[in-house]
Amino acid sequence: MYSNSEFRINKKPLYWLATALLFSYLIITASIYQQVKNTIIENKLNELNQHILYQTSLRQYINSQLKPIIYNLQKEHILSYDFFDPHLLSSTFISRKVYQIFDKKLDAKDLNSWKYRLAAKNPRNPVNQATPEEIELLEKFNSDRNLKQIHRVEMINSQETLYYAAPFNANEANCLMCHGDPKTAPKGLIEKYGSEHGFNEKLGDIRAFVSYRLNITESMLNANKTFLIISLIIFAFMAAFFALASWSYLIEQRRKGLIIQQQQELEYVAHHDFLTNLTNRHGLNRDLPVQLAKLNNEPVHLSNLWVIMLDIDFFKSINDDFGHDIGDLTLQKLGEILKTEKNNLEHAEAYRLGGEEFLIVIRNTDTKIIKALYKDICTSLAAIKIAGLNRIIKISAGATEAQPNEHQYELLKRVDQALYQAKEQGRARLIII
């Protein structure tokens, strides 16, 4: 019987697609995440740049507008040469004070503000004393003059903060009036701060840097929310795409599977006999050329091929005397006997050529085995029990060996002649030619 072997859908392409989508999803979301964070940082730095511009403008105003007037007043002895007041003459002092006011105003309005800090190695005001890390950064600014700023995100007390630092301009001659030799510095300055700190700076050195720190935890949380929504949307799109692709793939595979299954069924029906389930004449026409070709490719002394044609004697009278159904049963019984016999042999196949005519193809055998086979079939056939059939079934057979490079038709013709001779010589016998 045709065994309906279940068609298995190859699911590997779906696994590959799922893996590819997952990888793409991870890459896309990771780059979006990075992009979202970078945008936040960029926006914050843009904001900060405006603050810094205000600050530098303020410093520039102090240095270029305010200080020359005060120095002029000193030159003209309107103001004592030794006069010094940080509220008027220290740009760092002034900018810090302005920043503090600005900061207070932001705090009053509950606005997140940048925390300003100035760090110097030897400041006059101890508030500005650089920490060891800041000294390291100051040295970095001094050794790499191309380094105009650094920024990084730092975690401080579980809060994400954006840190930004930029160096002062290198000391110029006018800076050294108050930061060079304490002997030439304004007396008021010495009186206020002493001569120990804030002096002996060298021309061209960077003596300080400013840094700003902004708490960006909330902005980052908002960014994470945006990112989550975007990644969920992308995931939903990818999942929908995968579902659609899988669905159409499975439908297509099932359709193909059905066609293959139907083809296999048709192939089976075309090459098998429905009554005995043995391979039919079409099957023989398909198999025999293959067997003969194999034979021709192997050394003559190692292999051979025999065919035995079998025909039930007086089968017409079985039909006539016992009915067509009994005739069918007899054919089925013979089919079963031939199946058992061919299974006992190593390289054998049994065929029903039509009517009550059968054929066995055997490789690598000899006349002794052929004769024994015929005898076995006769014995089994004589022993079959079919209700309503009270006759011993006998069978005639012809056998022959395939010749080198022989065509299948010649082989079948010769075996047919052998069978004919068996019938002619009185039936119930085997003739080998």
Ligand SMILES: Nc1nc2c(ncn2[C@@H]2O[C@H](COP(=O)(O)OP(=O)(O)OP(=O)(O)O)[C@@H](O)[C@H]2O)c(=O)[nH]1
């Ligand atoms: N029951 C049955 N009979 C079949 C089938 N196919 C062919 N036959 C019959 O088999 C009979 C063959 O008869 P013949 O060709 O005269 O051969 P025979 O009676 O066996 O005589 P010999 O072969 O000369 O001994 C015919 O009556 C066919 O109708 C089948 O599938 N079932």
